[in-house]
Amino acid sequence: TITLDPGAAGVEIPDSMYGVFFEDINYAADGGLYAELVRNRSFEFLPADNASFTGLTAWITPGTTADDDGRLHERNRTYLRLAGGQSLTNAGYNSGIAVRGGALYDFSIWVAGSAPLTVTLHDAAGQALAAPLTITTRGDGWAKYTGTLRATRTTDAGRLTVRAGGTGALRVDEVSLFPRDTFRNRPNGLRRDLAEKIAALDPGFVRFPGGCLVNTGSHYGYDAASNYERARSYQWKDTVGPVEQRATNRNFWGYNQSYGLGYYEYFQFSEDIGAMPLPVVPALVTGCGQNRATDDEALLQRHIQDTLDLIEFANGPVTSTWGKLRSDMGHPEPFGLTHVAVGNEENLPDAYFARFVKFRAAIEARYPQITVIGNTGPDDTGATFDRLWELNRQAGTEMVDEHYYNSPAWFLSHNERYDAYDRNGPAVFLGEYASLDNKLFNSLAEAAYMTGLERNADVVRMASYAPLLANIDHVQWRPDLIWFDNDESWGSTSYQVQKLFMNNVGDRTVPSSLAGPGLEPQPITGGVGLSTWATSVRYDDVRVTTPAGETLFADDFSGGADAWRPFTGRGAWSVVDGAYVQSDTAAQDTMVRGADITATDYDYSVKATKLSG
Numbered sequence: 001t002i003t004l005d006p007g008a009a010g011v012e013i014p015d016s017m018y019g020v021f022f023e024d025i026n027y028a029a030d031g032g033l034y035a036e037l038v039r040n041r042s043f044e045f046l047p048a049d050n051a052s053f054t055g056l057t058a059w060i061t062p063g064t065t066a067d068d069d070g071r072l073h074e075r076n077r078t079y080l081r082l083a084g085g086q087s088l089t090n091a092g093y094n095s096g097i098a099v100r101g102g103a104l105y106d107f108s109i110w111v112a113g114s115a116p117l118t119v120t121l122h123d124a125a126g127q128a129l130a131a132p133l134t135i136t137t138r139g140d141g142w143a144k145y146t147g148t149l150r151a152t153r154t155t156d157a158g159r160l161t162v163r164a165g166g167t168g169a170l171r172v173d174e175v176s177l178f179p180r181d182t183f184r185n186r187p188n189g190l191r192r193d194l195a196e197k198i199a200a201l202d203p204g205f206v207r208f209p210g211g212c213l214v215n216t217g218s219h220y221g222y223d224a225a226s227n228y229e230r231a232r233s234y235q236w237k238d239t240v241g242p243v244e245q246r247a248t249n250r251n252f253w254g255y256n257q258s259y260g261l262g263y264y265e266y267f268q269f270s271e272d273i274g275a276m277p278l279p280v281v282p283a284l285v286t287g288c289g290q291n292r293a294t295d296d297e298a299l300l301q302r303h304i305q306d307t308l309d310l311i312e313f314a315n316g317p318v319t320s321t322w323g324k325l326r327s328d329m330g331h332p333e334p335f336g337l338t339h340v341a342v343g344n345e346e347n348l349p350d351a352y353f354a355r356f357v358k359f360r361a362a363i364e365a366r367y368p369q370i371t372v373i374g375n376t377g378p379d380d381t382g383a384t385f386d387r388l389w390e391l392n393r394q395a396g397t398e399m400v401d402e403h404y405y406n407s408p409a410w411f412l413s414h415n416e417r418y419d420a421y422d423r424n425g426p427a428v429f430l431g432e433y434a435s436l437d438n439k440l441f442n443s444l445a446e447a448a449y450m451t452g453l454e455r456n457a458d459v460v461r462m463a464s465y466a467p468l469l470a471n472i473d474h475v476q477w478r479p480d481l482i483w484f485d486n487d488e489s490w491g492s493t494s495y496q497v498q499k500l501f502m503n504n505v506g507d508r509t510v511p512s513s514l515a516g517p518g519l520e521p522q523p524i525t526g527g528v529g530l531s532t533w534a535t536s537v538r539y540d541d542v543r544v545t546t547p548a549g550e551t552l553f554a555d556d557f558s559g560g561a562d563a564w565r566p567f568t569g570r571g572a573w574s575v576v577d578g579a580y581v582q583s584d585t586a587a588q589d590t591m592v593r594g595a596d597i598t599a600t601d602y603d604y605s606v607k608a609t610k611l612s613g
């Protein structure tokens with residue numbers, strides 16, 4: 001029997017309760033949400049995507065790349081030298097360039113030099129996909145040339161070729177092909193089907209641009225120069241302005257990103273779908289398992305200033321430096337930024353917090369109306385989590401970002417997680433969570449858990465599932481909310497759950513109680529186990545006990561470990577010397593007892609001796 005008490009004052013649920021978290025992981029941006037069809041359009045890509053690196057990832061051409069004073073722009077350094085009679089062909093992303101018969105495609109190219117150019121869209125066998133386009137370039141200085149192609153048939157495996165006539169030498173850069181049909185028909189816009197799937201969620205906010213992408217983007221440091229030899233951390237100023245003047249970079253997830261989808265586009269998209277923009281800025285401490293703090297006060301101050309400039313870019317008047325850039329890019333009105341998160345999954349609590357308070361003090365002094373969100377580390381529990389909560393509580397942080405990825409059993413057994421949270425402490429932004437698979441049961445566990453979030457909406461003010469997008473040819477992390485290939489996309493069952501909740505956010509909860517037979521915990525199957533983030537972690541003496549302390553099963557692996565297996569299908573666990581088990585993958589794994597167990601309570605504890613990792 002469910003008893004409702006409509007007269008009682010339930011908690012208010014903010015309209016922005018449920019949102020999305022976009023990160024460029026799983027090739028979510030280029031070749032995904034960002035509608036550009038030419039891969040490596042500016043010849044900047046680092047070796048990350050191409051072992052025999054020449055800056056020519058995705059290109060076939062006898063031309064050669066150069067990085068010298070003849071470049072198009074300081075941040076777009078490399079260009080292609082092409083002689084008359086030579087051509088360049090781009091293979092696009094994955095299977096190729098996806099075009100739809102009858103649709104229009106806007107071509108553009110930057111060229112220095114004079115020549116007749118012929119632009120063709122064709123399949124891998126050379127069969128035409130559109131009538132050719134001819135363009136004549138003139139003069140020694142860089143200039144942009146444009147034209148339109150209409151596709152005559154549909155394919156997801158097209159190619160784009162530009163052939164130079166004449167005999168002169170050309171410098172070529174920023175070769176682009178965009179579908180005319182983008183989300184809201186925005187130029188430099190977003191792939192319609194993907195953006196529409198996100199919009200259909202009706203999200204209350206968009207958290208961007210990461211994730212680990214933000215605070216650990218650099219393998220060289222926070223201030224490395226961005227050119228095709230060196231990657232650097234994600235810095236918002238690299239991502240704004242005319243696209244031909246934007247940097248490219250190798251991201252945390254190990255591949256190149258063009259920054260064509262940059263901060264302006266994130267703000268515009270948030271506005272287009274009626275969601276609150278919620279940027280995350282790096283705190284100069286490398287979270288996400290890389291425990292390194294940058295001790296450079298001048299650099300820290302520069303990043304703090306960058307964050308103030310970001311707020312000016314979003315909200316400042318058109319007469320301000322950064323407000324003017326926003327206006328020049330096409331949006332004189334402010335974007336209405338209200339929240340900024342500093343840091344992501346921070347592993348060094350005290351080092352992080354020492355920097356966080358400086359960010360917060362500077363932001364509050366200049367923009368007291370902005371909520372500065374603090375961090376609680378990479379997990380739902382543990383010493384780092386506890387210490388960060390303690391520091392945030394002591395400092396009176398308004399809101400903190402929690403993350404966790406767990407089994408469905410965890411979500412089912414932790415519905416009451418927030419019931420006991422301090423109502424006078426920081427509010428919670430659940431910036432990342434997911435039950436660890438893309439099966440219906442995972443989604444049901446998430447749905448059940450979300451009822452607990454809503455019941456505690458006075459504490460949990462915002463929540464977003466993660467990650468949002470996965471290119472099926474480049475899956476680095478699963479589960480994911482929306483999957484896609486070059487021309488199709490589909491939502492997971494978790495997508496349907498999120499959509500259901502986001503499109504039906506109530507004004508307040510109605511207190512209720514539940515009584516009757518059959519309410520005892522139901523059996524679960526699938527086992528219980530261990531999870532880890534590390535590459536090569538070793539465990540011995542695994543023991544599973546019931547809440548009453550009774551040993552359910554134990555294994556010292558002396559007789560092998562056949563009874564243990566990876567739960568999610570990603571792990572590679574093996575018995576080493578018959579004495580312990582070892583994982584040899586960097587992905588997040590869960591190891592479980594192979595034989596399904598039947599449990600009447602979800603609070604089993606798993607203990608093991610961790611040998612290393």
Ligand code: AHR
Nearest residue numbers: 211212213344345466467
């Ligand atoms: O959502 C994928 C990753 O998970 C994010 O980048 C990171 O914050 C978390 O570890």
